[in-house]
Amino acid sequence: MDQTEVSRGEVLRYMGCKGAQSEAVMALVEDCLAQLGQACEPRHLTAVFPLSLSADGGIDGGCFRTHSRNLSRNLADCHKIIVFAATLGTGADHLIHKYSRLEMSRAVVMQAAAAAMIEEYCDQVCSGLKAEYEARGEYLRPRFSPGYGDFPLECQPALLGALEAGKRIGIKLTDSLLMMPSKSVTAVMGISKKPHRCDVRGCEACGKTDCAYRR
Ligand code: SF4
Known part of the structure; x- marks a missing residue:
């Protein structure tokens, strides 16, 4: 991925920094982004499913069923959903683990830079989808992820399973539903x-x- 497109402000935000930072910090940010740009191969999957909402917050998204008031509100007036998954791949984790042992300050910046990079990648993919759908008279709501608000994390296996994300882009789940x-x-x-x-x-x-x- 082209790391020049990742917002430096977002990297600093993930690091918990406010305001202007020293040249040394910014140089470390640039270095980490350059390493990630070399090591990561972002990939994504999408699939469309029918949607049915009930008045009590029940959601039948074709490949998953749940109750979530927050997601129901966001999906009101929608007739279908896109199920989406994206990953930077294992390259980012290898770098983070490597520097956790060798240079903790670089590991912290790497973690933040990778978080900003996956968000930028998702935004780019979703901008493309948004334009594609609008061209045919349909409009996309923003991404809504399991674990956000009252959308249960327990829906994660169904979403990944519907996309065959393990087999196709290597996203696996731990027992505690972490990707x-x-x-x-x-x-x-x-x-x-x-x-x-x-x-x-x-x-x-x-x-x-x-x-x-x-x-
Ligand atoms: S992104 Fe803006 S327009 Fe879309 S659901 Fe959220 S508040 Fe509404």
């Missing part, structure tokens, strides 16, 4: 015929504070 490689994302995105343009970075970054679908 391996660690820099992986799963999400659901609603598809609606109502013209409603969402911010691809999600509701937190969106200026429409009175939106009925805001999560």
Whole structure:
């Protein structure tokens, strides 16, 4: 992946830094991003499923069933969903583990840079999907991941299974439902015929504070 597109501000945010940083810190950020750019091969999968919502927050997403008020609200007026998974692959984890043993400060920056990189990759993929769907008169809601709000983490196996993400892009789940490689994302995105343009970075970054679908 082209690491020049990753927001340096987001890397610093994941590091917990505020304001301008020293040249040495910024040089370390650049170095980590360059290493990640060499080591990572981001990949993603998508599949479309029918959607049915019930008044009590019940969701039948074709490949999973659950109860979530937060996700139901976000998916209101949608007739289908895209199930999405993406990963940076094992390269990022190898670098993080390597520097955890050799140079802890670099490991911390690597962790933050990899987190910003997978988010940037997801935003790029979703921007492409958004444009593709809008061209045929359908509108995408932002990514909504298991574990966010009251969308249960227990839906993770069904989403990954529906995409055959283990076999196709190497995303596995631990017994505690954490994804391996660690820099992986799963999400659901609603598809609606109502013209409603969402911010691809999600509701937190969106200026429409009175939106009925805001999560
Ligand atoms: S708040 Fe913005 S991103 Fe969130 S559902 Fe509404 S329009 Fe979409």
